[in-house]
Amino acid sequence: MNVxxxxxxxxxxxxxxxxxxxxxxxxxxxxxxxxxxxxxGFSGLGLLLLYAxxxxxxxxxxxxxxxxxxxxxxxxxxxxFLYYSFYGMIVMTILVDVVSIDIHITDPWLAALAGGxxxxxxxxxxxxxxxxxxxxxxxxxxxxxxxxxxxxxYNFLFNFTLFFFSFGTMKTDLILYSMAAxxxxxxxxxxFMTLFNQRKMIIIISDKNREIAHEIxxxxxxxxxxxxxxxAYTGKDKDILLTVxxxxxxxxxxxxxxxxxxxAFMITENTFNVLGKGFSQRKVY
Numbered sequence: 001m002n003v004x005x006x007x008x009x010x011x012x013x014x015x016x017x018x019x020x021x022x023x024x025x026x027x028x029x030x031x032x033x034x035x036x037x038x039x040x041g042f043s044g045l046g047l048l049l050l051y052a053x054x055x056x057x058x059x060x061x062x063x064x065x066x067x068x069x070x071x072x073x074x075x076x077x078x079x080x081f082l083y084y085s086f087y088g089m090i091v092m093t094i095l096v097d098v099v100s101i102d103i104h105i106t107d108p109w110l111a112a113l114a115g116g117x118x119x120x121x122x123x124x125x126x127x128x129x130x131x132x133x134x135x136x137x138x139x140x141x142x143x144x145x146x147x148x149x150x151x152x153x154y155n156f157l158f159n160f161t162l163f164f165f166s167f168g169t170m171k172t173d174l175i176l177y178s179m180a181a182x183x184x185x186x187x188x189x190x191x192f193m194t195l196f197n198q199r200k201m202i203i204i205i206s207d208k209n210r211e212i213a214h215e216i217x218x219x220x221x222x223x224x225x226x227x228x229x230x231x232a233y234t235g236k237d238k239d240i241l242l243t244v245x246x247x248x249x250x251x252x253x254x255x256x257x258x259x260x261x262x263x264a265f266m267i268t269e270n271t272f273n274v275l276g277k278g279f280s281q282r283k284v285y
Contacts, residue, residue, distance in 0.1 A: 013130050014129075016125050017087060017129050020128075020133070021095050021126065022095055022099070023121050024118070024133070025096045025099040025122075026122075027122060028096055028119070029096065030101040030103035031103050031114055031115035031118065032178075033058065034102050034103075035108060035115075036171075036174050037177055038162070038175075040162065040185065042066065042136055043096075044159070044182075045162055046061035048162065048165075048166055049061050051169060059093040059097035060093070062092060063089065065135065066135055070086065070134065072139075072142060073142065077141055077145070080130065080131075084131020088126060089134035092134070108173070108174075109177070113180075115185075116181035116184025117188055119188075120184060120185035123188075123189050124190075140154045159182060163178065199246055200271065201242070201269045202244070202245060202253055202268050204240070204243075204257050204264055205264065205267075206260075208260050208261040212260050213243075215256045216243055216253060220249055220256070222243055225241075226240065226241060227240040227242055228240070
């Protein structure tokens with residue numbers, strides 16, 4: 001099975017959702033709840049309701065909050081995404097209630113760090129699937145598709161509102177620890193979203209770009225594109241070379257460029273995601 005087929009296979013997506021939910025549940029039950037902190041998103045709202053009412057369980061609150069979301073999702077988003085998300089919601093609900101673990105961390109800052117890492121790692125794995133664990137993911141996609149609202153913007157506003165209203169029911173220190181954990185989680189999610197697809201965009205300005213491109217094509221087996229440019233000082237037309245490489249190939253591209261033209265100008269930029277032939281394929285939800 002090639003990578004593209006595996007990405008769309010049902011077992012692979014169910015595995016990602018299950019593993020991500022398990023890691024998420026360990027962070028929630030082992031760190032967040034014992035320390036009285038909350039996460040972002042619907043899981044955080046469920047924890048806030050749990051602390052405020054001292055009734056039911058975190059998993060049941062998460063399930064109840066998701067019911068109206070799935071009713072909306074049935075009408076506005078693809079059925080495949082919804083089916084995977086329904087599975088994710090059920091698995092998350094069960095694991096959050098079944099997992100019984102207390103990771104003994106006494107320092108609250110270390111707890112926020114460890115909790116954020118587990119929360120972000122679990123969420124990131126789920127995001128790499130073709131579904132979600134319900135909650136904010138479904139709402140953000142509906143708002144994005146129907147009204148053009150950016151997913152990141154909605155999540156930021158939701159979490160900002162959640163932490164703002166938690167000031168009436170939680171201690172200020174715990175809220176600040178929760179906010180720190182949420183920030184760490186967001187960084188971990190971004191890392192997992194780019195995992196195994198980290199690439200560098202390389203721009204080379206040289207009078208010998210045709211020769212450089214030939215070497216990149218044949219020695220590194222990488223594609224390249226010429227962009228038309230013009231020197232601001234000389235007014236001379238130039239071919240600007242654009243290519244994308246993984247982190248292990250940067251030095252090889254550098255050697256090729258400067259061996260051919262010691263006066264070449266090379267710019268290397270980080271990329272969040274690269275889609276297309278030779279790289280990752282676009283996932284259609």
